[in-house]
Amino acid sequence: MADKQGKANFIWKIADDILRGSFKAHEYGDVILPFVVLRRLDCVLEPTKDKVIETYNQFKDKNLPDISGILLNSTINEKSPKGLNFYNT
Numbered sequence: 638m639a640d641k642q643g644k645a646n647f648i649w650k651i652a653d654d655i656l657r658g659s660f661k662a663h664e665y666g667d668v669i670l671p672f673v674v675l676r677r678l679d680c681v682l683e684p685t686k687d688k689v690i691e692t693y694n695q696f697k698d699k700n701l702p703d704i705s706g707i708l709l710n711s712t713i714n715e716k717s718p719k720g721l722n723f724y725n726t
Contacts, residue, residue: 682725685712689724 656665682689692711696704712721 678725681721682723684714684716685721685724688712688714 652665656668660668688711689708692708693704696707701707708724709720709722712724713719
């Protein structure tokens with residue numbers, strides 16, 4: 638329980654130090670929510686990140702008109718047997 642409380646205190650300290658004064662309390666969600674969404678996307682993309690970057694580096698200099706299909710295929714893994722509908726390089 639102390640670990641959870643320590644994390645909560647850390648988050649509130651950041652809110653106190655950075656958000657207060659810059660934003661009103663009712664605006665915190667407008668600031669924090671986009672970062673939560675970005676973090677979630679990062680977590681979804683993490684298992685395929687290395688393979689997508691490797692594939693991108695392999696094909697980037699080949700002057701192909703569009704390598705997005707190749708990159709989408711590189712997101713196929715055991716958790717996503719059909720791959721993802723998006724990627725990040």
